Amino acid sequence: MADPLVALACGLSAAFLFLLLFGLSVYLLWRKRRTQTLYRGLIPTTPTIPRCTAPVLQTSQSSSYGSGDVPFVVPPQFKRTSQLNEGKEGREYAEEWELHPDLHTQRGSLTVGSWFPLGSIRPDLYQLPEEPSEWALPSGSAVRLWFALRYQQEREQLVVSLLRAANLPVWCQSNATLVKLQLLPSDDRRHRQAKARRKGCHPQFNDTFVFQVSNSCVDQCSLNMSMYTVDQKKHHLLGQVLIPLRHSELKEAAGEVQWRDLDNESDQPLSKNGDIQVSLNYNQSLHRLTVVVLRARGLQCSSDAGVCAQVSLKIHTQVVRNKWTTVAKGNNPSFNERLTFRLLPMQLDTACLTLQLQQPSTAEPVSLGIVVIGPFMYARGRELEHWNDMVSKPQELVRQWHPLGSADTVQGPQ
Structure with missing residues (x-):
């Protein structure tokens, strides 16, 4: 049974498979014939190419475009002709050439080997654009x-592209220009240095x-980017x-181009003992000053x-805690050093910073000046304002100049 x-099931399966293959073959054959018919209608079997009756002309190299309109001449239309009237149209074109002998002067002046007209060069198309607004020179005596x-987050890298400077003083024209770059605050005390590729008041880096x-x-x-001019190995x-x-x-x-004017406080009056520039930052979560x-x-x-601080x-x-910077030379020394202290938030109103510039020696260090920066308990004026700005701006390095006082005038908290 x-x-x-x-046997019946096998027969039905074979019949179904046969019908499926037969239908597929019919569909493929129909599609092939339809495609051939479509392409036969799109592409002619015997394409006709018009014959170029206009000869290649030798052109004049003296013509140029003026301030008026660009001359343009429509060439004679190409007509599909047979070999029977080819000679007739050739004679007609020769007659037209004799009537208009200046036709070749209205073509381009730029030629390759003086026989292949390519058209004229428009000088106005190749002029450099004007400098954008971000390259504008600063007003007054400011140096820009x-x-x-650009910060590459996946690599954790800050890419700094130093481009150019402008409006340097006239006395710097014959001197080399340097820019020292340093990331603050940073445990790396080394700085990067860029030297201008050419001298002058508008150096490029x-x-x-x-x-x-x-x-x-x-x-x-x-x-921090500091600019120096080098005169006989002296950095100013x-x-x-x-x-x-x-x-x-x-x-x-x-990656966008930015500009800043250099911060130069030379026009501000100096104190008797000199000034010191300090940046402060307090991170409350890390308890770090x-x-x-x-x-x-x-x-x-x-x-x-x-001199050290x-x-x-x-x-x-x-x-x-006491900490010292490295020793720098000169009466205008540059330190660019970062010092950190542990300070609890509850101690902000009872703590202060004392900065003293000294000349280290084998004997007792010589004090050149001192300043106290802190809250209302210790400081007033600019020093108090600097401390309050540090507390109110936890995400910034607050920078300020402070006049130095004599060591005997500052004796602990005020």
């Missing part, structure tokens, strides 16, 4: 610096530098730019004397 059913910043910065520390860093500071880094701003203006000693000016010492953290009247 099972054998007839198996152009650069571009076109250098690129890479700083390794983790994603979590970008918002806490600032880029022209000014500097301090750029606080923001992750969101770096992402929006990735960061002090960046940048530079000093107008010190009452010889230019060859070594002693930074002391005091709570009430007790000195908690």
Whole structure:
């Protein structure tokens, strides 16, 4: 009983398979014929190519475009002709050429081997565009610096492209120009240096530098760029730019050209003992107070004397920690050093910073000046304002100049 059913099933399967193959073959044959018919209607079997009756003409190289309209001549239309009237049209074209002998002068002046007309060059199309607004020179005596910043998040790298500077003083025209770049605050005390490719009041750099910065520390860093002019191996500071880094701003203006005018406080009056420039930052979550000693000016010492800065953290009247910078020479020394202290948030109202410039020696160090920066318990005026700005701006390095007082005038908390 099972054998007839198996035979019936096999027969039905074979019949279905046959019908399926037959239908597929018919469909493929129909599609092939339809495609051939379609292409036969689109592409002619015997294409006709019009014969170019106009000969290649030797052109004049003296014609040029003026300020008027560009001359344009429509060539004679090509007609599909047979070999019977070919000679007749050739004679007609020769007659037309005799009647209009200046036809060749209305073609292009640029030729290859003087026989292949290619058209004339329009000089106005090859003029360089005017400099964009970001390249505009600054007004007055300010020195401007152009650069571009780009942060590669996947590599944790800050790419700084130093482009050019402008409006340097006239006395810098014959001197070399240097720019020192440093990331602050940073444990790496080394700086990167770029030298201008040419001298003058508008030097160009076109250098690129890479700083390794983790994603979590970008918002806490600032880029410091100081410009110097070199006269007989002596470096004269022209000014500097301090750029606080923001992750969101770096992402929006990735690679765009930016400019800053150099910060030059030479027009401000100096104090009797000189001034010191300091940047402060307090990270409440890490309980970290960061002090960046940048530079000093107008010190009452010889230019060859070594100078260092002693930074002391005091709570009430007790000195908690003392730290020193490296020794720098000159009466306008540049330190650019970062010092950190541990400070709890509850101690902000009872702590202060004492910065003292000294000349280290084998005997007792010589004090050149001192300043106290802190809350209302210790400081007033500019020093109090600097401390309050540090507390209210936890994401910034707050920078400010402070006049130095005599060591005997500052004796602990006020």
